[in-house]
Amino acid sequence: xxxxSRWLQHIAPLVAVRDLNxxxxxxxxxxxxxxxxxxxxxDGMLAEDLTATTFEKAWRARxxxxxxxxxxxxxxFTIARNVAADHFRREQPQLSLxxxxxxxxxxxxxxxxxxxxxxxxxxxxxxxxxxxxxxxxALKYGSGLNNREIAKLTKLSESxxxxxxHRVVSQLRAQxxxxxEE
Amino acid sequence: MDExxxxxxxxxxxxxxxxxxxxxxxxxxxxxxxxVSHWTPAFVGVGALLLALLMFTFxxxxxxxxxxxxxxxxxxxxxxxxxxxxxxxxxxxNIDFESLFGSNVQVVKKGEAKTVxxxxxxSQAAGFRVFAPSSVPNGATLKETQVVGxxxxxxxxxxxxxxxxxxxxxxxxxxxxxxxxxxxxxxxxYPIVAMSYSTGRDPLNFVQSKSPEVTLPDGVDLAQLGEVxxxxxxxxASEAKQFAKTIDWHTTMLVPVPANxxxxxxxxxxxxxxLLITMGGTGGSSFRSNDAPRQRSMLLWSEGDMVFSVxxxxxxxxxxxxxxxxx
Numbered sequence: 001x002x003x004x005s006r007w008l009q010h011i012a013p014l015v016a017v018r019d020l021n022x023x024x025x026x027x028x029x030x031x032x033x034x035x036x037x038x039x040x041x042x043d044g045m046l047a048e049d050l051t052a053t054t055f056e057k058a059w060r061a062r063x064x065x066x067x068x069x070x071x072x073x074x075x076x077f078t079i080a081r082n083v084a085a086d087h088f089r090r091e092q093p094q095l096s097l098x099x100x101x102x103x104x105x106x107x108x109x110x111x112x113x114x115x116x117x118x119x120x121x122x123x124x125x126x127x128x129x130x131x132x133x134x135x136x137x138a139l140k141y142g143s144g145l146n147n148r149e150i151a152k153l154t155k156l157s158e159s160x161x162x163x164x165x166h167r168v169v170s171q172l173r174a175q176x177x178x179x180x181e182e
Numbered sequence: 183m184d185e186x187x188x189x190x191x192x193x194x195x196x197x198x199x200x201x202x203x204x205x206x207x208x209x210x211x212x213x214x215x216x217x218v219s220h221w222t223p224a225f226v227g228v229g230a231l232l233l234a235l236l237m238f239t240f241x242x243x244x245x246x247x248x249x250x251x252x253x254x255x256x257x258x259x260x261x262x263x264x265x266x267x268x269x270x271x272x273x274x275x276n277i278d279f280e281s282l283f284g285s286n287v288q289v290v291k292k293g294e295a296k297t298v299x300x301x302x303x304x305s306q307a308a309g310f311r312v313f314a315p316s317s318v319p320n321g322a323t324l325k326e327t328q329v330v331g332x333x334x335x336x337x338x339x340x341x342x343x344x345x346x347x348x349x350x351x352x353x354x355x356x357x358x359x360x361x362x363x364x365x366x367x368x369x370x371x372y373p374i375v376a377m378s379y380s381t382g383r384d385p386l387n388f389v390q391s392k393s394p395e396v397t398l399p400d401g402v403d404l405a406q407l408g409e410v411x412x413x414x415x416x417x418x419a420s421e422a423k424q425f426a427k428t429i430d431w432h433t434t435m436l437v438p439v440p441a442n443x444x445x446x447x448x449x450x451x452x453x454x455x456x457l458l459i460t461m462g463g464t465g466g467s468s469f470r471s472n473d474a475p476r477q478r479s480m481l482l483w484s485e486g487d488m489v490f491s492v493x494x495x496x497x498x499x500x501x502x503x504x505x506x507x508x509x
Binding site: 141 | 187188190191192193194195198199202203205206
């Protein structure tokens with residue numbers, strides 16, 4: 001529809017460009033979407049690529065967004081989840097501690113390097129989680145969604161989301177120190 | 183641990199943020215030229231769908247044989263009442279409209295948008311005489327005039343994807359013309375001039391352009407494809423067949439109007455006949471959370487080789503007055 005709709009937009013402008021402030025949306029949602037992907041695929045260009053894909057898809061599909069059905073962020077995260085799913089269908093996650101260490105070796109400051117190293121260790125732990133759990137951690141701690149929002153996205157009950165996240169975080173906590181000592 | 187997890191978030195690189203914003207910001211700017219309305223997304227989807235199908239139906243070889251005027255150009259706008267349930271069905275179908283009609287899109291020429299000072303400057307930039315109103319609704323003031331440059335796009339029609347839509351809509355009896363598949367379609371859009379007015383209420387947008395042209399390789403059955411389009415928007419097989427015969431598919435742009443949310447009528451505009459569509463109250467979806475969808479109207483007409491639309495919150499008669507004052 002792209003080409004036809006472009007034409008339609010200019011000549012018979014029936015396309016709904018509504019009151020949504022895209023600049024504000026972009027500023028608010030970019031960090032959340034970006035960190036969702038960081039928690040899914042780790043640091044690096046891939047997280048940026050998937051973030052860009054999400055926003056480009058959202059922009060192209062903006063005419064299909066309906067406020068009556070969902071908050072904008074919910075709609076956007078639905079797209080992000082689909083982008084992630086498409087990615088994982090194409091490629092298996094590839095993470096190794098060596099690679100992550102190399103990634104952190106060239107950091108400019110010790111603090112940044114340490115932060116990156118911590119995230120790299122976390123990424124290794126996340127990579128071992130089942131798909132659903134990893135996604136929920138990404139939504140909760142990467143994007144800052146609350147349990148209710150996650151429940152809506154994942155079609156789970158809010159209490160179920162809370163239970164799963166509690167269990168997963170406990171597991172991560174237990175594994176964290178062990179990995180740190182390696 | 184919880185806090186630690188949250189603490190590991192990081193702001194995107196500023197360069198990445200800036201580049202991505204710029205990449206999607208260009209279409210944002212371009213789309214500000216569009217008039218604003220509260221048409222439902224389904225309506226928009228069907229409208230674009232039908233238009234695209236109409237575009238597919240122009241065989242240039244036939245046009246060459248029949249002369250210049252037979253080339254697909256908008257000479258007339260006609261409304262068709264469509265079933266809102268079908269629109270909802272399309273909206274719910276999760277069809278990827280982005281890739282439905284074609285692949286291998288090749289942008290031969292991309293028209294850029296730029297703001298100009300006035301109608302005279304717009305005429306110079308667009309290459310045609312720009313019409314401007316001598317009368318506007320009370321309180322309306324010209325806010326911005328923009329010109330979008332000429333654009334040419336080639337793409338290949340994909341019958342399989344169109345069949346996917348038919349299957350999703352459980353349309354079993356419609357046949358897509360065999361020669362459509364793989365056909366290269368060229369859309370040639372001439373420069374567009376868009377004037378937006380502040381009214382104190384909803385904005386008023388006036389768009390004018392030479393009619394775009396669509397070319398398609400010879401051999402596609404025009405009426406057959408038209409019937410497919412009509413089936414998609416909800417007509418029965420017999421209705422579609424009958425209706426298709428009454429349409430000059432080379433020059434008529436069909437505008438789907440949801441039966442439960444909008445009304446339309448033909449009006450006299452600038453010594454020709456225009457199509458006035460009014461939507462409001464029960465239909466459409468607004469992004470405003472604190473008000474009901476307001477009534478909006480759109481007037482479409484063609485004159486010579488030009489097409490015009492004026493759309494906004496003012497009532498239909500005000501839009502007609504606006505159009506009739508164009509000089």
